[in-house]
Amino acid sequence: MIETVFSAELPVGEHLLIQKNRIVGTGGPGPRIAIVTGVHGDELEGQYVAFELARRLKSALHLLSGTVDIYPAVNPLGINSIQRGMPLFDLDLNRTFPGNGNGPMAETMTAAVMDDIRGADVCVDIHASNIFLREMPQVRINELSADQLVPLAPLLNVDFVWVHASATVLESTLAYSLNSAGTPTLVVEAGVGMRITEEYGRRLTDGILRLAAHLGAWKGDFYSAPEPIVSHDGEVSYLNAEHAGIFLPRAKHATVLHEGEVVGIIADPLSGDVVEEVRSPRAGLLFTLRAYPIVYPGSLLARILGDIQ
Amino acid sequence: MRKTTLFTLDTPYREPLSICAAEFGAPDAPRSIAVVGSTRGNEIQQTFICAQLIERLSAAEERGLLAQDARILVIPSANPFSMNIGERFWPVDHTDINRMFPGYDAGETTQRIAAGLFEAVKDCDFGISLGSYYLPGDFLTHVRVTHANAISDESLQLADAFGFPYVVSRTPSSFDTTTLNYNWQVWNTHAFTVLAKETDTINQRTATYVQNGILRFMNAMGFVQSRSMGGSLAVHIDESDLVDVRSESAGGFFLRNVESGERVVEGQTLAVVADGFDGHVRETLRAPVTGYVFFSHTAPLINQYTIAFKLVPEVA
Ligand SMILES: [Zn+2]
Numbered sequence: 001m002i003e004t005v006f007s008a009e010l011p012v013g014e015h016l017l018i019q020k021n022r023i024v025g026t027g028g029p030g031p032r033i034a035i036v037t038g039v040h041g042d043e044l045e046g047q048y049v050a051f052e053l054a055r056r057l058k059s060a061l062h063l064l065s066g067t068v069d070i071y072p073a074v075n076p077l078g079i080n081s082i083q084r085g086m087p088l089f090d091l092d093l094n095r096t097f098p099g100n101g102n103g104p105m106a107e108t109m110t111a112a113v114m115d116d117i118r119g120a121d122v123c124v125d126i127h128a129s130n131i132f133l134r135e136m137p138q139v140r141i142n143e144l145s146a147d148q149l150v151p152l153a154p155l156l157n158v159d160f161v162w163v164h165a166s167a168t169v170l171e172s173t174l175a176y177s178l179n180s181a182g183t184p185t186l187v188v189e190a191g192v193g194m195r196i197t198e199e200y201g202r203r204l205t206d207g208i209l210r211l212a213a214h215l216g217a218w219k220g221d222f223y224s225a226p227e228p229i230v231s232h233d234g235e236v237s238y239l240n241a242e243h244a245g246i247f248l249p250r251a252k253h254a255t256v257l258h259e260g261e262v263v264g265i266i267a268d269p270l271s272g273d274v275v276e277e278v279r280s281p282r283a284g285l286l287f288t289l290r291a292y293p294i295v296y297p298g299s300l301l302a303r304i305l306g307d308i309q
Numbered sequence: 310m311r312k313t314t315l316f317t318l319d320t321p322y323r324e325p326l327s328i329c330a331a332e333f334g335a336p337d338a339p340r341s342i343a344v345v346g347s348t349r350g351n352e353i354q355q356t357f358i359c360a361q362l363i364e365r366l367s368a369a370e371e372r373g374l375l376a377q378d379a380r381i382l383v384i385p386s387a388n389p390f391s392m393n394i395g396e397r398f399w400p401v402d403h404t405d406i407n408r409m410f411p412g413y414d415a416g417e418t419t420q421r422i423a424a425g426l427f428e429a430v431k432d433c434d435f436g437i438s439l440g441s442y443y444l445p446g447d448f449l450t451h452v453r454v455t456h457a458n459a460i461s462d463e464s465l466q467l468a469d470a471f472g473f474p475y476v477v478s479r480t481p482s483s484f485d486t487t488t489l490n491y492n493w494q495v496w497n498t499h500a501f502t503v504l505a506k507e508t509d510t511i512n513q514r515t516a517t518y519v520q521n522g523i524l525r526f527m528n529a530m531g532f533v534q535s536r537s538m539g540g541s542l543a544v545h546i547d548e549s550d551l552v553d554v555r556s557e558s559a560g561g562f563f564l565r566n567v568e569s570g571e572r573v574v575e576g577q578t579l580a581v582v583a584d585g586f587d588g589h590v591r592e593t594l595r596a597p598v599t600g601y602v603f604f605s606h607t608a609p610l611i612n613q614y615t616i617a618f619k620l621v622p623e624v625a
Contacts, residue, residue, distance in 0.1 A: 009560035011610035012585035088612075089443070091399055095408075095484060102553070104444060105614040114334065169408070171483040240415065244321040294321055296401065298418035 005071065008105055016105075017078060018113060021050075021070045023057045027062070030217040031121035034169075034183075035208060036113075037071070039086035039094050039125065039139050039174060041078020041085070043193035046126035046154025048201035053208055056220075063220035068119070074113055074174075084130065097151040098177035113194065114177060121215060121227075123185040124208060129192035132292040133300060136254050136285075136294065137200050140187045142166050144181045149186055150230060155214050156188060157207030157225035159254070160305065161231050192291045231287075232307050237282055237301040241266055241295040243275040251280075253289040256308070263302050266295060285292070310367045315384065318418070324340045324389045324493050328426055331363040333370055334380035341380040343430040344523060345438045345489060348406040350391025350396065350501040355439035358516045358523075359385035359460040363584025366533065374534040381532055382433070387426045400605055407440070408484060412490040427492065435530060436493040437523060444616060446606045447569040448504045450519060451497040453483055453548070455502070457494035464499040465545070470529035471503070471522040472540015475603070475621065479548045493532040501526075506569060522571060546621060552598050556582050559591035563611035567602050572623075574599045579618055582611055598622040 006018040035053060050072040057064055067106055072119025073079050077087045084167050085091050091106050092114075099111030117123055129135040139153035139161045153161040170176055178185040190204060191197040203225060212218035241247065249264040251257055257280040266276040288303035297303070316328040346352065346359035363383050369375055386392060390481040391400055398405050404419045411431070412424025430436060442448065448491075452471045454464045456478055468476040485491045493500035503522070506515045521537040528535040556563075562583040567573055573596040594617055604619035611617060 009613040011562065011612065016612070035410060085403060089445075090403055091443070092403075102555070104616050105612050108614040130402070168483045168486045220476045238416075240417065242347045245322075294401075296320055296418045297318055298416060298421045299401075 005116045006109050008109065013198070016109070018071070018074060018076060018109065020116070021032055021054055021072075023054065023061070023064070023068045023070065025057075025066055025217070026061045027065035027219065030064070031215045032067045032069065032119070033208075033212055033215070033217060034069045034117045034120040034123040035071065036074060036117065036123060036174065037126040038073035038075055038079050039074045040092075040127060040130070041081070041083045042048070042131055042193040043084075043167055044079070044130035044194060044196050044279065045128035045200060047072060048196045048198060049126055049204050049208070052201060052205040056205065056209070060220050062210075065216060066217040068217075069117070071113070071117075083236070084226025091198040092249070094174060095172045097172050097174045099149070104240060110174075113174070117178060118181050118183055120183050122211065123183055124188060125185055126204065126209070128189070128190045128191045128193055129189055132289050132290060134192040134253055134291045135189045136160070137188065137203060138162055138192035138287065140164060140189055142170065142179070143175060145184070148184055151185065152211065152214075153186055154228050155207060155211040156186065157210065158188065158190070158201045158228050158231040159221065160231060160285075162236070163230065167232055206232055229305065229308055235305055235307045237304045237306060238300065239278055239304070241276065241278075241299040241301055242281070243299055244296050245269070245275050246293045247290050247295045247301055248293070251289070251291055253286060255284050257283065257304065259283045264290070278302070279306055286307060310363065310370060317420065318422060318425070321389070323337065323390070326422070328384060330381065330429065331366070331383040333366055335373055336380065336460040338380040339378055340532070341382070341433040342435040342527065342530065343433040343437070344384065345387060345426070345430065345436070346385040347392070347423070348489065349441065350395065351390055351397040351509040351542065352439070352441050352493055353392070353509055354505050354516060354518055355441065356385045356392065357511050358439060358505060358519050359383050359497070361516060362520050362523060364367050364386050365524065368508045369533050369535065376382045376532050378592070381527070381531050382430060384426070384430070387422065395571050398420060408487045408490055410487055410489050411495075416434055427489070431493065431496045431498070433498050436489070436498045437526070438500070439519070440490075440504060442504065442604070443457045443607070444604070445508070445608060447506050447511055449475065449570045449601065449603045450505055450506050450515065450522070451477055452522075453477040453479055453504065454500070455479045455481050455488070455490050455494070457481060457485075457491050460494050460497055460499060464494070464501065467499055467530075468501055469543045470526045471501070471543070472505070472525045473522050473543060474541040476543045476545045478545065501592050506579045528563040550625070551619040552600070553616050554579060554594050554597065554620065556594065556613055556615050556617055558593060558613065559584075560586045560612045561591055561610070562588070563606060563609060563617070565605065565607070567605070569605045571602050572600070573620065596620060599624070
């Protein structure tokens with residue numbers, strides 16, 4: 001059943017609507033699982049998961065015990081107009097949680113989303129990197145909630161689980177706010193902005209069903225991926241550009257590199273010179289690779305996970 | 310006055326980004342103050358205020374009115390790159406330089422810009438940034454101090470020297486930890502954010518008023534001899550004392566009756582929200598208290614759930 005989570009009147013004959021699809025199984029009572037995506041309007045990988053999950057659940061309601069709430073678009077205006085943030089304010093909604101019901105519109109909106117999800121047995125917040133970087137499917141976990149979330153993360157069929165240090169500025173994300181409110185929330189990053197990678201989407205959809213099965217909510221089939229790598233910050237190397245130009249990758253995403261291997265080059269289209277050759281500082285897995293060619297000094301080009309077997 | 314380049318960054322297809330400062334006094338002077346105009350591309354009034362401040366300080370320097378033992382840095386814009394193409398945030402990834410401090414010189418592009426600026430100003434005794442608010446609109450000119458640590462208490466008292474009508478103290482939220490103002494305080498700089506009335510338009514009269522306040526402060530702290538026109542006896546308020554007036558039931562045309570700075574009485578109509586189709590009044594926004602308009606939404610359109618005004622109650 002389609003329900004409206006939040007509605008606000010826009011100036012001229014329109015409402016901003018956040019909607020969810022509430023799918024209630026006929027297999028009896030069970031947990032409530034919330035699947036959220038579209039907090040960032042330029043990340044679309046989760047749109048496929050929302051579609052595919054709803055399609056599969058609706059075709060087998062008798063195998064579902066409990067409720068799955070699917071929120072495809074927390075930032076509907078952004079998705080609609082190809083903007084990462086909320087239009088008008090250029091506001092990153094993932095810096096406005098837990099929101100404030102008496103605050104400005106964006107915070108009123110995020111408070112309504114929080115209130116609607118709060119109390120779910122588990123929540124999965126699906127992101128798709130941004131338009132610049134392609135990511136292998138991964139779960140990112142704040143070290144503060146690692147004890148509770150690390151055991152759940154492998155169920156989502158991701159390639160690896162990244163436990164990262166907590167930062168004050170990240171306290172205003174949906175995941176942090178929900179975890180603080182006692183709703184275990186896993187953040188998935190997969191794919192690249194403005195594109196849909198169906199293979200990743202299918203794996204994640206199966207992963208969500210696997211998680212549901214773990215919670216006793218799903219009795220149907222699902223695919224189980226091999227056990228992911230669990231890593232910490234110290235094992236991740238960042239490669240940033242030192243020169244402006246166009247980045248041309250020379251290594252393949254999602255492969256293991258040896259130390260010193262060329263990840264890519266930065267070329268200058270005006271002079272015809274290669275201005276930088278980017279090499280891997282360590283042996284490891286190339287889990288993040290730049291997809292958008294234009295780079296500035298500082299632009300992230302790649303992330304490499306070391307110490308893997 | 311010497312024009313110095315604090316930081317440059319090569320960029321594809323455009324000239325390098327340069328953050329330039331007007332520098333007065335010796336680089337190794339024992340006392341120092343920095344004024345940063347804009348970190349965002351729409352902070353045009355803030356940039357203009359600093360540009361004129363450079364002109365006024367240069368005139369003072371020629372007349373020998375600057376302290377001999379002090380250094381003054383004025384940086385009109387840390388982000389001309391966005392301003393020149395009409396963008397508010399960093400045009401590539403829409404990050405906000407004022408959410409990147411203290412910066413990181415080996416990090417992402419805007420972290421490098423923040424690091425380049427911060428390196429040049431972090432050791433100053435006093436830091437003034439001319440900010441803008443995350444809600445678009447006009448302010449009653451004021452100075453704010455974010456309560457970061459022990460130094461903030463003294464900063465709050467020193468803030469009186471600007472002579473602006475209000476000194477606002479703010480309890481930091483999570484995002485504050487990445488602002489210039491907050492990080493200055495972590496480095497033991499007395500940090501002040503001056504909110505001018507306008508942001509994306511130039512108003513020469515209010516620009517002069519803000520410069521007068523900055524010069525009053527510099528005079529009081531012994532950086533420049535200036536007899537700027539007398540200021541106000543500042544009233545101290547906490548940001549949480551402000552009373553919000555929000556469009557609760559409708560979006561539409563925003564028809565405003567009052568300006569920031571005006572006194573309003575309880576029950577007075579501040580604005581109406583008119584229907585976007587047939588123009589009838591959908592909602593009347595009234596003053597819940599008697600006081601002064603501290604912030605006003607100025608756009609011609611308004612959404613439901615928008616903070617249209619913030620009032621300072623006259624009686625605490
Ligand atoms: Zn995202």
